[in-house]
Amino acid sequence: MFSKKIVVISPWFGSFAGGAELLARGMSRELNKRGVETIVFTTCSRSPYDSWWQDHYEPGTYDVQGIQTLRFATEKIREPYDAVIRKIRHGKQLSTRDESDFFDYGINSPDLVAAVGSYLTDNYELIALPYFHGVTHSVINAYPRKVSLIPCFHDEAQFYWSATQRLLQNAKHIFFNSQEEKRLTIKQYGLRVGRRIVESVVTGVGVELPANGAQPEAAEVAGSYFIYAGRKERGKNVHLLCEWFLEYARNFKRGTKLVFIGGGDHTLVPGDDRFVDLGFVSEARKLNLIKHSKGVINLSENESFSIVIMEGWLCGVPSVVSAACPVTTNH
Incomplete structure (x- = not known):
């Protein structure tokens, strides 16, 4: 010991x-x-x-x-x-x-x-x-x-x-x-x-779901959505994410939403009903939101490790990352 x-x-x-x-x-x-x-x-x-x-x-x-x-x-x-x-x-x-x-x-x-x-x-x-x-x-x-x-x-x-x-x-x-x-x-x-x-x-970063993480819970956000979990900052390319997602939603999936959880600059999130900003949420609520999403999106180019991508994979959810970030592309 x-x-x-x-x-x-x-x-x-x-x-x-x-x-x-x-x-x-x-x-x-x-x-x-x-x-x-x-x-x-x-x-x-x-x-x-x-x-x-x-x-x-x-x-x-x-x-x-x-x-x-x-x-x-x-x-x-x-x-x-x-x-x-x-x-x-x-x-x-x-x-x-x-x-x-x-x-x-x-x-x-x-x-x-x-x-x-x-x-x-x-x-x-x-x-x-x-x-x-x-x-x-x-x-x-x-x-x-x-x-x-x-x-x-x-x-x-x-x-x-x-x-x-x-x-x-x-x-x-x-x-x-x-x-x-x-x-x-x-x-x-x-x-x-x-x-x-x-x-x-x-050493990496240990990521695991809580013991009750597999318990089924109802989806909090109705319909199809992707999720961004983390700080809302320009340095995390949140402004690009919003711009590109809006174009994607307009051209391909009009009913799909982008859900944000976490703190940061809420003014980066457009006032459009395709975007939902839930702010800071509990760990249990975060995992439930990730589990019911279509995927986790993280376009940040400045990462040393992405905990939320690992959590998404443990929940059986794919991820979308920036090709310009060696860390997340090689996770």
């Missing part, structure tokens, strides 16, 4: 259904279920779509779906981050300091970073995710080679920043979600960071 306890560090935890948080939640739940005591460190911010510099929860210890969760106050200084975002939007060259400000003053928590120091003992293993947010960088860089990383890398601008190289160098262990993610990392950082990347393992 594994004798150590696990601390999972995630920017958000509880009410947000992004891929990294789903991974953190599933990992924590299943480790606890299998007798490996696992707790979560997170911020008091509710989700990426709420203010990152406001505490929506009081700092303290919570029970989130049976998982002990410690919430810490967020970083309250945001102007340096906003300045970097303005530069990015205007296509300006970023300095090394800009890259640091992006992470230091994004979603972060000095209190969380300080608290981690008390858990750097032989009794604990600490794992932080994902690479894209500041709290992960702050924790790993504050305690070099003491905290492991699940990067969830995408082929995007931040992946190539010097801050990402520093993160890889300071991580204790690196766990990749897919072979494609690892190959991308070796190509960019193999020579500079060295063998530790090549020797890092692809």
